[in-house]
Amino acid sequence: MVRPFLPIPLILFAALLLAVEAGPPKPKKVRCKDKLFTNCYKKDLYCPTSCPRSCVVDCVSCQSTCIPPPPPPPKAKKPKKGSPPPPPGVVYPPPPPPPSTPIPGTPYVPPPDSEVAGEKRVRCKNKAYPQCYAQEHTCPRDCPNTCEVDCVTCSPICNCNKPGAVCQDPRFIGADGLTFYFHGKKERDFCIVSDSNVHINAHFIGKRNENMTRDFTWVQSLGILFDNNQLLVGAKKTSKWDNSIDRLDLVYNGNKISLPETEGSKWEPTEGDRVLISRTKDTNSVTIEVKGNFQIKATIVPITEKESKIHDYGIVAEEDCFAHLDMSFKFYSLSGDVNGVLGQTYGSKYVSRVKMGIDMPVLGGDKEFASSGLFSTDCQVARFDGVGSTSSTTSSNFEFAHLKCASGLDGRGGVVCKR
Numbered sequence: 149m150v151r152p153f154l155p156i157p158l159i160l161f162a163a164l165l166l167a168v169e170a171g172p173p174k175p176k177k178v179r180c181k182d183k184l185f186t187n188c189y190k191k192d193l194y195c196p197t198s199c200p201r202s203c204v205v206d207c208v209s210c211q212s213t214c215i216p217p218p219p220p221p222p223k224a225k226k227p228k229k230g231s232p233p234p235p236p237g238v239v240y241p242p243p244p245p246p247p248s249t250p251i252p253g254t255p256y257v258p259p260p261d262s263e264v265a266g267e268k269r270v271r272c273k274n275k276a277y278p279q280c281y282a283q284e285h286t287c288p289r290d291c292p293n294t295c296e297v298d299c300v301t302c303s304p305i306c307n308c309n310k311p312g313a314v315c316q317d318p319r320f321i322g323a324d325g326l327t328f329y330f331h332g333k334k335e336r337d338f339c340i341v342s343d344s345n346v347h348i349n350a351h352f353i354g355k356r357n358e359n360m361t362r363d364f365t366w367v368q369s370l371g372i373l374f375d376n377n378q379l380l381v382g383a384k385k386t387s388k389w390d391n392s393i394d395r396l397d398l399v400y401n402g403n404k405i406s407l408p409e410t411e412g413s414k415w416e417p418t419e420g421d422r423v424l425i426s427r428t429k430d431t432n433s434v435t436i437e438v439k440g441n442f443q444i445k446a447t448i449v450p451i452t453e454k455e456s457k458i459h460d461y462g463i464v465a466e467e468d469c470f471a472h473l474d475m476s477f478k479f480y481s482l483s484g485d486v487n488g489v490l491g492q493t494y495g496s497k498y499v500s501r502v503k504m505g506i507d508m509p510v511l512g513g514d515k516e517f518a519s520s521g522l523f524s525t526d527c528q529v530a531r532f533d534g535v536g537s538t539s540s541t542t543s544s545n546f547e548f549a550h551l552k553c554a555s556g557l558d559g560r561g562g563v564v565c566k567r
Contacts, residue, residue: 174504175200175325180207194325198290198309203325206300209478211311212325213298268292272299294447294474307445307476314340314490315474317459318352318367320511322493328502328511330489334363337371337519339527341491343482346442347373347532348491349519351382353470357462364461366451366472369397371522373532374441377401377423378523381436381446383471389450394431395471396448407434443478487529489517 175194183189188210195203199214206213268287272280280302287295291306298305308315311323321327332338334354341348354365369382382397398405400417407413407427414426422439432448450469451461463470477490484496489511492498502509519527 173200176203178203178205178212180205180210182207185210192324193311196309196311196321196325197327198306204301206298208300211323213301213310214303214305215301268295270295270297270304272297272302274299277302294449296445307447308474310476312477312479312490313475314350314367314477316366317364318350320490320493322490322500322502324493324498324500326493326500326502326504326509328509330511330513330517331362331365332514332517334365337522337524338514338517339488339519339529340517341477341479341486341488342525342527342529342531343486343491344531344533345374345481346438346479347525347530348488349522349524349527351522353472355461355463355470357460359460364459366470367475368472369522370444370446370473370475372444373523373525374438375534379423379436380522381434381444381473383448383473386450386469386471388466389452389469389471392431396432396434398425398434440480442480445476447474448472449474483531485531487531488527489513492529 175197178193178195179190180188180193181190185207188205188207191210193205193210193212195201195212196214202215203212204215205211269284270287271282271284273282275281277299280297280299283297283302285297285304287293287304288306291308294308295304295306297303298310307313308319309321311321311325313319313321318330318332319327320330330338332352334352334356337349337351339347340350349371350367351369351371352363352365353368354363356363369380372379372381378401380397380399384395384397386395394409396407398407398415400423405415405425407415407425409427409430411427411430414424416425417423422441424437424439426435426437427433428435428445429447434446436444436446448471450471451463452469453463455461456463479494482491482494486492486494493500501511516528519525525532
């Protein structure tokens with residue numbers, strides 16, 4: 149009896165079909181195993197999309213981070229048969245120390261990040277990690293100009309690929325490491341984080357594609373409330389992008405902030421030392437730190453002509469490059485009741501609604517997270533009540549609740565707010 153057999157091409161096609169149906173690998177679940185970090189110990193986290201099966205938990209920040217693959221071992225050359233053994237290696241004296249070595253007793257400050265042949269080089273600047281401090285790394289291909297060094301793993305990571313990131317057509321990475329999209333609507337404001345001590349709204353800009361039922365959207369500005377203070381961080385509207393021109397708009401309690409266009413320049417309010425804003429590049433990139441509350445790293449980026457063609461945005465060159473914010477958030481004192489598009493993923497009872505295994509999981513909830521203004525606290529999930537305020541009442545926390553904000557046509561007026 150002759151057994152039927154399948155042609156080899158048909159077998160290969162079936163195997164390829166199974167591989168496609170399998171989809172991207174599911175993120176691996178990881179946990180912090182250090183009992184000293186009670187808030188993070190044994191909390192379920194997921195590996196970032198850039199390394200779905202190989203990551204570790206940084207128990208300090210309670211976030212999953214990618215593990216850089218070890219370099220391949222050098223291949224040893226086999227000696228030919230009958231050939232004499234190689235001569236012993238010559239031992240050379242160690243090279244003299246480089247001239248940049250600091251003099252004993254003088255604190256060493258790593259040089260600023262640099263760019264070589266179009267690739268950005270970055271360094272670890274945290275002295276708490278001496279094995280990595282000041283070491284230079286090259287940004288990955290996925291983010292050649294927007295990366296930083298994770299001093300824990302001593303490897304460069306994309307700011308938009310780690311938990312707490314909000315980038316692009318807003319792509320969120322939750323505290324659990326899972327990625328999802330929230331599109332919202334253009335020229336509307338949405339609550340992305342709301343807790344008793346901090347409330348953050350995001351203003352969305354965008355463009356409608358006639359072939360789709362939704363807007364292409366990006367985050368143009370943030371309205372941040374904490375204690376009795378309000379802070380605006382925005383990107384000025386720009387037609388033609390030039391990264392050497394600063395398009396950053398900063399307003400603190402109604403007063404415009406002027407930061408020298410030099411990497412490392414800093415600003416602090418005169419009334420206290422809790423707030424620190426510093427440039428991480430000469431232009432268009434800052435870190436905002438409110439001691440004991442939160443840290444935000446924000447970079448202004450445009451939509452390039454290439455991106456518009458790839459994603460079919462339909463953006464006309466020389467008209468509006470839709471300058472927007474790419475951000476990463478870190479929080480220090482959130483409660484288990486925190487909410488918001490991003491904030492909910494930090495909640496103690498949060499269960500992800502994200503569908504695993506699909507390329508572009510979308511989170512709904514436009515009505516749930518919608519705010520009436522950039523500094524409003526009237527979204528359905530609002531939690532802000534000004535806890536930690538130095539005043540005897542909390543009414544002043546809502547002083548900015550009825551402001552309407554938008555950017556000027558050419559960016560010269562920055563972000564304008566009206567009652």
